[in-house]
Amino acid sequence: MKFVAFACLCLSAATAVFGLEMKAGTAKAVITPQDNMPRVLVTGKKHTAVDHDLFARALVLNDGAARMAIVTYDLNCLDVATPILRVRCRDELKIPPERLILLATHNHEAPIQIVPDNFAYGRWLADRIFDLVKQAVENEQGPVRLFFGSGEGDFVIRMGAEVIDKEIQVLKVARSDAPIAVLFNHPAHPIQATEDHIGVGHCGYALDDIEARLPGCLPLYADACGGNQFAVMPFGRGIPRVQRLGKALADAALSILNGPMQDVTGPIHSEMGIIALPLAPPMPREEAERLAAVMGAPLDIGLVPYPNRHRHTNWLRELLRRYREGLPFPEKTTDMVCTDDAFLVDRLPEDREFPCRYEETIVSTIGPLIFVAMQGEVCAPIGIRVKNEFRNDHPIMVFAYMGEHNLYIPTRTLVEANIYQGQVIQIQYACPVRWAPEVEQEMGDAVIQMIRTAITP
Template sequence: MKKNQTIDRRKFLQSLSTGTLGLAAIPVFSAEKSPPNPDIYASGEPGKAVGSTHAGWQIGIGKSVITPTNGVWLAGYGRKRVAYGKIHDIWVKVIALKDAVGQRVVMVTTDHMGMSKTVYERLFQAANRAFGLERSEFMLTFSHNHCGPCLEDDLVDYYPSDQRQRARVAEYTSWMEKRVMEAVAEALSNWQDCELLFGEGTCTFAVNRRDNKEAEVPEMLAKGLPLKGAVDHYVPVLAAKVPGGHYLAVLFGYACHPTTLDFSTWCGDYPGFAQIDLEKKYPGTAALFFNACGGDQNPLPRRKVELCQKYGEMLSTAVDEVLRTRMQSISPVLSLAFSYVDLAYEALVDLEKLKPIASGTRPLQARWANRMIKKIEAGEKFSDRYPFPVQAWKMGKELLFIGMGGEAVVDYSLRFKQEFPQRTWVCGYANYMAAYIPSRRVWEEGGYEGGPHLDEYGHPAWRWSGDIEDRIAGAVAKTVKQTQDTG
C-alpha cells in the first residue's frame, strides 16, 4: 500500500466472505509470510482529518482474525490445553475516534485473556512511531477470554511449558502484533463522519463468585432465591452512527469473567457470541467488547456451549435494546490523560521463604519460586513497587471512560460511578494484565482475589499492600482532573 493511501470501507466490507456463525472473515496471514510493507502504517499527518471538513465526530474502523494456527496452547486455568478446532474465530477490532479539532483516540479490543507489559509496550511504541499516538491516545483492551491463546510474558509460570511451546508463544505473539498494527493502520486511514451516542442497558448472568458457591447457584436461580454479593449488571453502549443513517460501530461492555467454557477449542466465549449476534442483527456494523470490573464475577451456571451462546445472546439483546431506544448524543470534544501509580507490595520474597516452595508439591508455585531464586542469585534487586496504568478519556461533558490495568473487582466500577459527575464507565482490563486488583474490602476479606496470590502473576511478592484501593482511587481522581483541566 502506498503512503497516505486510504482504504474504502465499502469496498473493504464487500470483499469479505461470510465466516463461521455469520461473522465476517478476513484471511489469516501465515506466520511464515514476510512482514507487511511498513508503508501500510502511514496515515498522513497526525491529528488531521482525511478528506473531510465535518465539524463533528469521525470514526475509523479496523479488524482482523487472530485465531492461532501454529499449535500454541490456550490460556487460562493453569494447565496444558492443546486446541482442537474452533467454534468461531477470535479477533482484534479497532475503533479510532476524532473530535471536531482533530484530537484522536484509538481503542484496540481483542479476544485474548491478557496482555503482558512486554506486549503492550511493543504495540504502543509501534503505534507511536507509525502514527504519532501518545499513551493517553492509545488504549489496548482484552476480553480476558479463557479460550484464546497464551501470549508472551503473560503468566509465565502458570503453564508447564517446554522450550518448544515457549517458541510457539513467541511466534504467535509476533504474528498477532502485526495483525493488530494492520487493524490500527486501517482504522486510522479510513475516517468517516459520524454521530456518537451512548446509553446503558442491563444483563444479569454475572454472579459474584466470592459470595455464591458455584454448585448452589443453579438451584438458587431455579427457586428464585436472591444471590449474594456486589455485582455490576450495567451494559454500557457507545454507538457510532452515520448522520441520519445506520450504525458503523457499537462498543459495549460487561463486568464478568469470560470463563463459561474450559475446554480446548478456540472461541471468544460469551463476548464472542455477543459480537457475532450483533453483527448479524446489524450487517455492516462492527461490534466490539470491553470487560468492565469483572475480577470477582463469573457467568453461572457454566461449562456448556449452550450456556455460553445463551449468555452471548442475552448480552447482545441488552445492547440491541439500548440501540433501539433514544440514546444520548456526545458533543465532539475529547480530553485525555494517562498516568502510572506505584502499587506497593506487602512484602518482597526472599531465599529463605522461596526454597521450600521451589522443592514443594505445587507445580505452578515451584516454577515461580525457582525463577525468583535464579534472579536473586544472579544479583537482581526487586523493586517494592509496581507501576500500574490508569487512563481517562472524557468525551464531551457527557461521558467519562476510565481504563485500569489488571483484573479489578466490581467495587471499583461501583465506586467511580458515584464519584464523578459524568456518566462513568470503567474498563478493568486495559493495557496490561497486572494481577487481581482488590478493593480494600476484598483485601481485608482475603480469598483468591484479595489474598496472597501475586506469585501466579510472576510478581516478586505474594500480596499487595492494604492501601491498594487508596492509591488507585487517588491516581484515578488526579488523572480525571487532568481531563477536566484541559477539556
C-alpha cells in the same frame, strides 16, 4: 499514595472545538493462529480444535486534531504485542500510547501469550493489529455523532465483596442516524465451552448476534471491572449454553442501544499514567523456609513460566533469593517491571521504551464522556467507586483489562482474607511480597484524581 505521570495531556486545538466534525473508521480481522501449531490456552492445555475464529476489532475516532484508536480482541489480554504496538502506532500512525486503547474481552478460549512458546504468536498479533488500526484510519468517514447509555445485565455473580456491579455500558457511533459501531462492556469473567478448543466465550457470541442484527455496524466488546465477578452459567452444556448467555448479553446491549442515549460528541483529550500501588513487608525468612519445606518447593530452579507445575512457588524462590543476596524488597508496584512471561522483576534484560509497570491507567474525555481504561483484572468495587464518584455530573464509561498482563487489582477484603485475587501477584507473577491492604483505596484515589485533572478546565 504515590502517582507517577507517564504522558502529558493531549489537547485538541481550539479550532477543532469550534465547528467540530467527528470522523470514525472501523475494521475487523481474524487473529486465530495461522500456523496450525497447538497453542497453550489460558486453561494451560494445548488446543485440539477451533470452534470459532478469534477476531480483533478497531474503532478509530478523529476530532480533526486528535485521533483515538480503540482496539478490542478475543484474547485474555495482549502481552507481547502491547509495547510493539505503542511504538509503531505512535511513529507510523501518529497515535500515541495515551490514545491507543487496547482492550480485551478476557476470553479464556484463546492462546495465552505469557507462554514462551507463544511469544512468536504475540509478535504476529502486533503486526496484525497494527494493520487493523491502519485500515480503520483509512476507513474514516464523517460526520459522525457519539451517544452513550447504560443499563443492566442481570447475569453476574460476585465473590469476596458486598457490592455487585451489573451495569452494561454502551457507546454508539452513528453516521446519518445509522450506527456504524457499538462499543459495550459488562463487569464479568466470560464463560467458555471447552478447556482445549479455541473459541470466543459468550462475549464473542454476543458480538456475532449483534453483527447479524445490525448490518453495516461493527460491534466491539471489552470487559469492565469484573476481577471478582463471573457471568452466570445457564443450563446446558458446551457451545449452546455459551451461545444462550451471549444472546442474553446481546439483547441487553441492544435494549440500551434502542433506548434513550446521551449525545457525547466532542473533542478528544487523553492522558496515561502509572499508579504506584502499595505492597506489604516480606514474610520473615524463617517462616518462608518452613513454608517452602511444607510445600515441597524446589529452590534451585529459578523462575519457571506457565504452565510449569512449580510456577506457583516462584515467589518463594524469589523471596529467599533476596534474603540470601541481601537485596531490597519492593514497596510499590513501580519498583518492579513485568517480563513477557509475567515475572515481576527489578529490570528487564533489554531496554524497552514502554516497559510494563503497574498500574497503567488511561483517562480520556470524548466531549462530556469520561472514558477510563485500567490495566489488569480490576475488581468490581473499585470500578463502582470510580463510576459513582462522577456519574451524577458526567457520563462515564469504565473498562479494565487494558494493555498487557492481567494482574488482579484486589479489594481490601480479598487481600485480608487471602482469597485468590489477592494471591495472584505472588502465585502467578512471582512477586516476593503480598499486596498491602490499602491497594483498593489507593487505586481508587489515584484514578479519581486522574479524572478530576482531566475534567478540570
